[in-house]
Amino acid sequence: MTTEPALVFDAVEKTYADGTAALRPTSFSLNPAELTAIVGPSGCGKSTLLRIAAGLVAPTAGTVRVVADRLGFVFQDPTLLPWRTVLANIELLSELHGLPAGERRRRALDAIESVGLTGFEQHHPKQLSGGMRMRVSLARWLTLEPGVFLFDEPFGALDELTRERLNDELLRLFGELGFAALFVTHSIFEAVFLSSRVLVMSDRPGRIVADITVPFDYPRPQELRFDPTLAEVAGQVSAALRDGGQP
Amino acid sequence: MKAAWRRIAPAVVTAAAVIAIWEFASTELVSRHRQFLLPGPGKVLTDGLLDATTMRQIAASLWLTTRLSLFGLGIAIVFGVVIGVAMLRFAWVERASYPYLVALQAVPVLAIAPLLTVAFGYSFWAKSIIVVIIAFFPIPTTLLLGMKSVDAGLIDLFTLNGAGWWTRLRKLYFPNALPSLFAGLRISAGLSVIGAIVGELFFQQGSPGLGERIYAYQTNMQYPQLYTAIIFSSLLGIAIFSFFGWIGHRIVRSWHESAQG
Numbered sequence: 001m002t003t004e005p006a007l008v009f010d011a012v013e014k015t016y017a018d019g020t021a022a023l024r025p026t027s028f029s030l031n032p033a034e035l036t037a038i039v040g041p042s043g044c045g046k047s048t049l050l051r052i053a054a055g056l057v058a059p060t061a062g063t064v065r066v067v068a069d070r071l072g073f074v075f076q077d078p079t080l081l082p083w084r085t086v087l088a089n090i091e092l093l094s095e096l097h098g099l100p101a102g103e104r105r106r107r108a109l110d111a112i113e114s115v116g117l118t119g120f121e122q123h124h125p126k127q128l129s130g131g132m133r134m135r136v137s138l139a140r141w142l143t144l145e146p147g148v149f150l151f152d153e154p155f156g157a158l159d160e161l162t163r164e165r166l167n168d169e170l171l172r173l174f175g176e177l178g179f180a181a182l183f184v185t186h187s188i189f190e191a192v193f194l195s196s197r198v199l200v201m202s203d204r205p206g207r208i209v210a211d212i213t214v215p216f217d218y219p220r221p222q223e224l225r226f227d228p229t230l231a232e233v234a235g236q237v238s239a240a241l242r243d244g245g246q247p
Numbered sequence: 248m249k250a251a252w253r254r255i256a257p258a259v260v261t262a263a264a265v266i267a268i269w270e271f272a273s274t275e276l277v278s279r280h281r282q283f284l285l286p287g288p289g290k291v292l293t294d295g296l297l298d299a300t301t302m303r304q305i306a307a308s309l310w311l312t313t314r315l316s317l318f319g320l321g322i323a324i325v326f327g328v329v330i331g332v333a334m335l336r337f338a339w340v341e342r343a344s345y346p347y348l349v350a351l352q353a354v355p356v357l358a359i360a361p362l363l364t365v366a367f368g369y370s371f372w373a374k375s376i377i378v379v380i381i382a383f384f385p386i387p388t389t390l391l392l393g394m395k396s397v398d399a400g401l402i403d404l405f406t407l408n409g410a411g412w413w414t415r416l417r418k419l420y421f422p423n424a425l426p427s428l429f430a431g432l433r434i435s436a437g438l439s440v441i442g443a444i445v446g447e448l449f450f451q452q453g454s455p456g457l458g459e460r461i462y463a464y465q466t467n468m469q470y471p472q473l474y475t476a477i478i479f480s481s482l483l484g485i486a487i488f489s490f491f492g493w494i495g496h497r498i499v500r501s502w503h504e505s506a507q508g
Contacts, residue, residue, distance in 0.1 A: 056403055073407055079400035082421045082502045092418075094409040124502045 005029035005069055006180035007053060012062035016107045022048045025062060028199060032147070033178045037191035038200030039237060041244070043214035044185045047161060049206070050150045053182065066181070068147025077112050078133035080125040087112070087121040090140045097144070104143075111139040114173065131162035135169075142173070149181040156186065167194060168222060171201055176217050188241070193225060200227045201238060202244040210240035273495050286471045291502070295475030298430025305479050309389060312456040313483060315371070319378025320439040320487075324432070326379070327386025334387065335394045335420060336412065352384040360449045371453065382435040382443030386402035389431025426503045429495025436491040441482040457483070
């Protein structure tokens with residue numbers, strides 16, 4: 001493939017001012033319309049990596065190149081404005097970018113429909129379940145049509161059933177919209193089920209110790225969860241994680 | 248109905264007990280020729296609450312004191328919000344002003360009242376400044392607390408979308424601080440009535456508010472009227488306190504935990 005990647009990390013390193021090394025030199029690139037998962041032990045610098053990609057944290061060394069004109073970032077928590085309704089929360093980002101009111105409303109209603117929240121427009125976040133709040137959190141970014149999505153363990157706090165449902169919906173959106181995505185998770189199974197490639201990170205300070213290809217096409221049917229090959233790939237990821245600490 | 252009665256019954260019983268003890272004390276514990284010093288509830292009712300002249304005087308004073316309280320409170324709110332926002336925006340403003348806010352809060356108001364007469368005479372302004380001094384502290388502090396407790400993820404979200412400082416203030420910090428600010432405003436509102444009456448008691452000038460009435464009734468030994476003025480002072484404090492509580496509740500009820508139930 002000769003297409004230009006959507007996101008490139010070139011020898012990116014991060015050491016905090018107090019001397020804590022968070023990320024050892026890390027290089028990889030993410031192709032357009034590719035969903036790459038990142039797994040690693042807690043505190044290995046996965047979140048730091050995403051924050052560097054988003055420009056929220058400056059790397060100590062190395063360069064990051066984002067080709068997409070807009071980058072979406074779905075956090076671990078829904079981080080909604082509690083005083084705004086679902087609709088107003090989803091309009092927030094286009095409001096911050098100065099889009100006209102009519103356009104904001106149109107985009108918000110589209111996004112609400114695509115995450116299945118129609119009928120909840122006037123609810124406040126506290127009236128929603130955890131899964132629904134996460135849908136709002138995702139939908140508000142859909143209004144900006146980002147070419148690259150960063151996900152920081154977005155479904156980590158949800159119950160198994162809700163997580164599965166949201167995984168299926170994320171895959172459907174991914175198929176429809178064709179964005180590129182970096183998906184950080186601590187669930188090996190989720191990583192393998194969603195992505196076409198899994199980057200495995202070592203203990204802190206993190207670096208990429210394995211790059212595992214997931215040999216399945218999209219769209220991925222729900223039954224794929226019980227496919228022996230999928231379990232086998234998950235086994236490889238798990239082994240790489242265990243070896244990650246060793247030199 | 249029964250549940251409502253069960254909820255208010257303890258307060259009603261307390262009130263009845265206080266009135267009974269008061270009546271008992273004024274008739275049985277105080278010798279006959281000194282009873283004017285502690286009039287019983289009945290006397291306060293007939294000579295105060297039900298007396299047309301007294302009530303006319305108190306109604307006029309009540310209006311003046313309300314006006315003074317709300318005027319001082321208004322100034323305190325404007326300055327408090329400006330200082331609170333400045334403290335959020337510039338750390339040096341917080342470092343430069345916070346110790347003095349605490350000091351202002353701690354200063355015995357009656358001790359600086361004479362100083363105020365030097366600058367403002369015995370005017371409405373001098374009284375207003377007493378109100379501001381007494382009611383000010385909770386406003387910038389609760390506002391700042393509420394703004395500083397904004398979720399870090401939300402700040403990231405605004406940063407990612409290129410929001411400038413004023414946008415953050417309007418759409419993030421200020422709304423986030425409303426529940427906490429209204430808790431402070433409620434306290435300030437109650438304090439503003441205390442400030443107004445203290446100011447009136449000290450300055451004793453112009454048309455008489457409740458503070459001047461209290462002083463006059465005491466001087467003339469009109470004790471039933473004095474008690475009536477005190478009762479209305481308390482009611483005014485409760486009314487302003489409840490009013491701000493009600494506004495705050497209306498504003499945050501749809502989204503904040505504090506507004507449950």
